[in-house]
Amino acid sequence: MKRILEPELMLDxxxxxxxxxxxFEIPHQDFINRLSTWVNEPGFSGTALDLGCGPGDISFRFAKAFPLSKLHAVDGSQPMLNIAQAALIPDLATRLHFIQGLLPTVxxxxxxxxxxxxNSVLHHLPDPQALWQTIKNYAIPGTRIIIMDLLRPANLAVAQKMVQDYTANEPDILQRDFYHSLLAAFSIEEISTQLAQADLQLQVEQISDRHVFITGVIR
Ligand SMILES: C[S@@+](CC[C@H](N)C(=O)[O-])C[C@H]1O[C@@H](n2cnc3c(N)ncnc32)[C@H](O)[C@@H]1O
Incomplete structure (x- = not known):
């Protein structure tokens, strides 16, 4: 099945x-748990970057998991950032900054x-190199990269079944968005080709019927 694009920014x-x-308690905490296991440094006190942070749920979870860290979290959608900013308690505001900007020019x-x-940004991008080039722009040797996204199902029927299996109890608008996201996602092979084009040596692993986890250290 060919990729069908969905709107890039979430503005509505x-x-x-x-x-x-x-x-998103289960998938977002699963992302943070996987990231924490892979980074394996609870005392991390450097600065991290969250690309396409949306309303910030994962940014807040990262800040909690790494209490000595600083985090810059970027999104192109001001409505998303308004929600993230409203949830930013003063204690966190010294080390968590939300920034409006577009990949890859931010x-x-x-x-x-x-x-x-x-998390869950690659499939939004008409040109996936926007993510890989932003990473290249802001990484140096030793930078650790952790990306999670959806994988495109084999056909529309499988996508429809996933919507039933995983979002049946969610509002219609979320079910519709999940369906469109599945159709816009990449395959493992496409992601591997993108990484080769970007000259990024990262490991690509399928971790569920619909998720890919991409990790590596920049050399
Ligand atoms: C599905 S949401 C994921 C949000 C968050 N990472 C999470 O896991 O909850 C995708 C986000 O990527 C943002 N986005 C898409 N394309 C972007 C771009 N080129 N630059 C910055 N943000 C972008 C959208 O506005 C949206 O907030």
Whole structure:
């Protein structure tokens, strides 16, 4: 099945509210647990970068998991960032900064980061090199990269069954978004080709029927 693009930025207020109110406890904590296991440094005190942070649920979980860290979290959607900013308690505001900007042209406050991560953003990008080039722009030797995203199912029927299996109890707007995201996602082979084109040596692992986990250290 060919990839079918979905809108790149999540700008629609209803869509943004539904996404921000959805219960992502299990998948988002799973992402942070995998990231923490892979990084294996609970005392990490450097600065990390979250690419396409949306309403910030994963950014907040990262800040909690790494209490000595600083985090810059970027998104192109101001409605998403308004929700993230509203949830930013003063205690965290000294070390968690939300930034409006578009991959790959965003200009960030630091020239490089020690950890760069991203969840569920790659499939939004018409040109996937926007993610890989942003990583290259802000990584130096030793930067750790952790990316998770959806994988495109073999056909529409499999995508429809996944929507039933995993989002049947969610509002219609979330079910529709999940379906469109599945159709916009890449295959493992496509991601491997993108990484080769970007000259990034990262490991690509399928971790469920619908998720890919990409990790590595920049050399
Ligand atoms: C599905 S959400 C994921 C949000 C968050 N990472 C999470 O896991 O909850 C995808 C986000 O990527 C953002 N996005 C898409 N393309 C982008 C780009 N080129 N630059 C910056 N943000 C982008 C969208 O606005 C949206 O907030």
């Amino acid at each position: 207020e209803r869509q943004v509210r539904a996404y921000a109110e959805a219960d 200009i960030l406050p630091q020239s490089d980061y020690e950890i760069i991560f991203s």
